[in-house]
Amino acid sequence: MSEPVTKPEEAEPQGGFRARHALLKRLADVVSLPGSRVNAFERSVIGDLLVEMLRLASHDDRKRVAARLAPLTEVPNxxxxxxxxxxxxxxxxxxxxxxxxxxxxxxACARDAATEHRLLMASRRGLSEVVTETLMSFGESAVIEAVLTNTTARLSQVAVEGVVSLSRTDRQLCAHLLRRPELRPSGAYVMFWWCDPDDRRTILQRFAVSREVMQEVVEDVFVMASEENWQDPVSRKALQFIERRQRNRAAIEKSPFSDLEQAVEAAARDGLTREVATEIAHLAGVKPITGAKIMGDPGGEPLAILCKATGLAKTELTGLWRSMRRPELAEDGSPDPVWERVQVTYDMLAVDRAQTVLRYWNWSLSSALTPALLRVIREGEEDEVDDYSAPERAAMLALAENFGR
Structure with a gap:
């Protein structure tokens, strides 16, 4: 048998074994042959042989083989x-x-390899939902950020919900997540509570949607529900979300105030007490826990949303701001930037869109709460999150900080 012709790259292999170096290259070349030259079984056998050789091969040899195989349309498994x-x-x-x-x-690579591998994989083109979900499941911020900035990657809703939850403690993920087409209003509305001012503005501009289409298609259903005396809790809850009226007429009959404006006026005059805050929430058509979350928000934008959604004028917004002893001017006498931002938020939102945001908050922060969910929020049993609905998960995230977590 004649000796094979020595090629230039086989002349001085690292490690001193010319035959091993040449054999690795030749086998890699054979694996690279088209299907017309090597069938699937032959390719598989050669691949098995290469695996055994590469286990003992040098780093450079393994890298050369990997570079040779990378462009192939078929690589032995x-x-x-x-x-x-x-x-x-x-x-x-x-x-x-x-x-x-x-x-x-x-x-399999994401699960078995290291963070460096997952980081490389996060930038790969065309990642599917199942791959991105696996990559994100490790909770590694750098990997998640790389996936979010990969515009060719596709995300599942499970993965998006997971990142929404992580963004509560890893705030730098918020801006990246808000650029993703897979993010839905439900996730954006709950993220609002911990986003910075710029991201909050993005959420309101992009996700504060109108309910006009829903109102048009169910207009006659309101009549049906009224004829049934609103006895069906399922349709009643959905129609309460859709309807145009925000204020609670029934609450006005029981309130010591003649209307919402008078309650706000009392707060501006005497200060915002717990009792008056509760009345304002009832008159505004939201539950006290929702009102407390809105009025306790340090950014102030939720207060502007409450006022716009309920038809309160800008003077009432100013009165509520003062009732909470929030500054209107900075120390140098210039307008306070937070108060300026609150006024801009009020001006930029249409009433219908503000109502959508407010009603989702009320839905998720109040009607979704049950004794079992409150226990999960207090005790931090987030492993059970999959057992709850979207509004329940939203409440779990948004209220977690209120329970000292």
Whole structure:
């Protein structure tokens, strides 16, 4: 048998074993042949042999093989699995360049390899929902941020909900998440409570949607529900979310104040007591816990939303602001930036859109609360989050800080 012709790159292999170096290259070349030259079974057998050799090969040899295989449309499965778990600079060649890797290959790599591998994978083009969900499940901020900024990656709603929850403590994720097309109003509304002013403005501009279409298609259903004396709690709750009127007429009959404006006037004159705050919440058509969350928010934008949604004028907004002893002027006499931002929020929102945000908050912060959910919020049993509905999860996140967590 004649000796093979020595090629230039085989002349001085690192490690001193010319035969091993040449064999690795030749086998990698054979694996790279088109299907017309090598069938699937032959490719698989060669791949198995390469795996055994690469276990003892040098770092440079493994890297050369990975670079040779990366452009292929078909890589033997065992060989791909091994190289994907190799050092990041080796695995990265396949992660970044190899289009033939399946979701199963990528998910297995994400689960078995290190953070560096997941970070490389997060920037890969065309990641599917199952892969991004796996990458994000580790809770690694750098990886999650890389996935969120990867415009070709697709996110599942489970993954989005997970990032919404993480953003409560990792605030830098908020801005990235708000750019994702997969984020829905339910997630944006609950994120609002811990977002910075710029992100809050983005949420209101993008997600404060109108209910006009819903109001048009269910107009006759209001009549039906009224004829049934509003006995069905399911339709009653949904119609309360859709209807145009925000203020609670029934609360006015029981209130010591003639209307919402008088309650606000009393607060501005005498200061905002717990009793008056509760009355304002009832008259505004929200539950006291929702009103407390709104009035206790340090940013102030929720107060502007409450006033706009209920038809209060800007003078009432000013009165409420003063009743809470919030500053209108900075120390140098210029307008206080927080108060300026609250007024801008009031001006930028239409009544209908402000009502959508307010009603979702009220829905998630009050009607979703049950004794069991309150226990989960107090005790921090977030592992049970999948057992709850979207508004219940929203309440769990938004109220967590109120319970000292």
């Amino acid at each position: 065992a060989l791909a699995r091994m190289l994907l778990r190799d050092e990041p600079d080796i695995a990265g060649l396949l992660i970044e360049q190899c289009a033939s890797l399946s979701d199963a290959d990528l998910v």
